[in-house]
Amino acid sequence: MPAPDFSPLARGYQALEWLAFGGDLERARFCLLERLAGRRSILILGEGDGRCVARLLPLVPGARIDCVDVSPGMVARTSSRLAPLPGREAVNLICADALTREFPPATYDAVVTLFFLDCFEPAPAAALVGRIKAATVPGACWLFADFRVPERGLPRLRARLWLAGLYAFFRWQTGLRPRALPPSEALIEQAGFRREESRTFQWGLLVSSLYAARGAPPSLQL
Numbered sequence: 400m401p402a403p404d405f406s407p408l409a410r411g412y413q414a415l416e417w418l419a420f421g422g423d424l425e426r427a428r429f430c431l432l433e434r435l436a437g438r439r440s441i442l443i444l445g446e447g448d449g450r451c452v453a454r455l456l457p458l459v460p461g462a463r464i465d466c467v468d469v470s471p472g473m474v475a476r477t478s479s480r481l482a483p484l485p486g487r488e489a490v491n492l493i494c495a496d497a498l499t500r501e502f503p504p505a506t507y508d509a510v511v512t513l514f515f516l517d518c519f520e521p522a523p524a525a526a527l528v529g530r531i532k533a534a535t536v537p538g539a540c541w542l543f544a545d546f547r548v549p550e551r552g553l554p555r556l557r558a559r560l561w562l563a564g565l566y567a568f569f570r571w572q573t574g575l576r577p578r579a580l581p582p583s584e585a586l587i588e589q590a591g592f593r594r595e596e597s598r599t600f601q602w603g604l605l606v607s608s609l610y611a612a613r614g615a616p617p618s619l620q621l
């Protein structure tokens with residue numbers, strides 16, 4: 400399946416999300432980011448326009464950060480956002496499809512996926528989550544933010560309407576194929592991570608969670 404290309408949206412992406420959700424996407428992305436302080440080897444998937452890695456850099460001095468995105472326009476935005484920042488040499492910008500890119504085994508002590516797993520159908524998402532897990536070391540954490548459909552009531556109806564509109568928009572603009580969310584949180588848990596902390600925004604439409612690998616010695620857990 401061809402990967403989507405978010406390049407046409409790269410420049411206006413931040414303005415678009417502010418029009419749609421005000422600052423709540425930004426709050427969902429970054430409310431738990433500081434929990435990554437001190438991590439040494441970080442994999443960011445679907446980075447987008449570089450806002451996450453730019454905020455993360457000062458929290459993790461000396462860490463190596465591999466930053467993967469399939470859209471050349473997004474990688475270019477990230478590159479120019481990083482250019483003036485101290486420590487940018489620690490970031491390895493990789494323009495590649497996460498579904499086919501090989502990840503080094505047992506390497507990362509933190510993974511970041513922000514509004515990224517929603518780009519996949521359930522089966523590719525499951526395979527990808529399994530491959531990401533294989534690239535982590537014991538004690539790794541996973542910062543996840545994404546859309547979510549609340550269990551019931553008006554928030555559920557509202558979320559379904561928003562998601563139908565968003566998927567239609569991204570299909571038109573980027574060629575994104577899926578039409579619904581994969582069960583990302585269940586997949587992360589099945590891969591051996593336990594949710595440590597979680598916050599929701601926009602009546603439950605947005606969720607931000609920090610996961611820790613299960614079974615790590617307590618000294619390695621969050």
Ligand SMILES: C[S@@+](CC[C@H](N)C(=O)[O-])C[C@H]1O[C@@H](n2cnc3c(N)ncnc32)[C@H](O)[C@@H]1O
Nearest residue numbers: 405445446447468469470473496497513514518
């Ligand atoms: C909805 S945007 C989210 C960007 C950013 N993480 C954020 O929070 O705004 C999804 C990003 O994932 C990237 N992406 C989508 N499918 C991908 C794939 N198969 N491999 C790598 N990156 C992908 C897109 O290029 C885009 O930058």
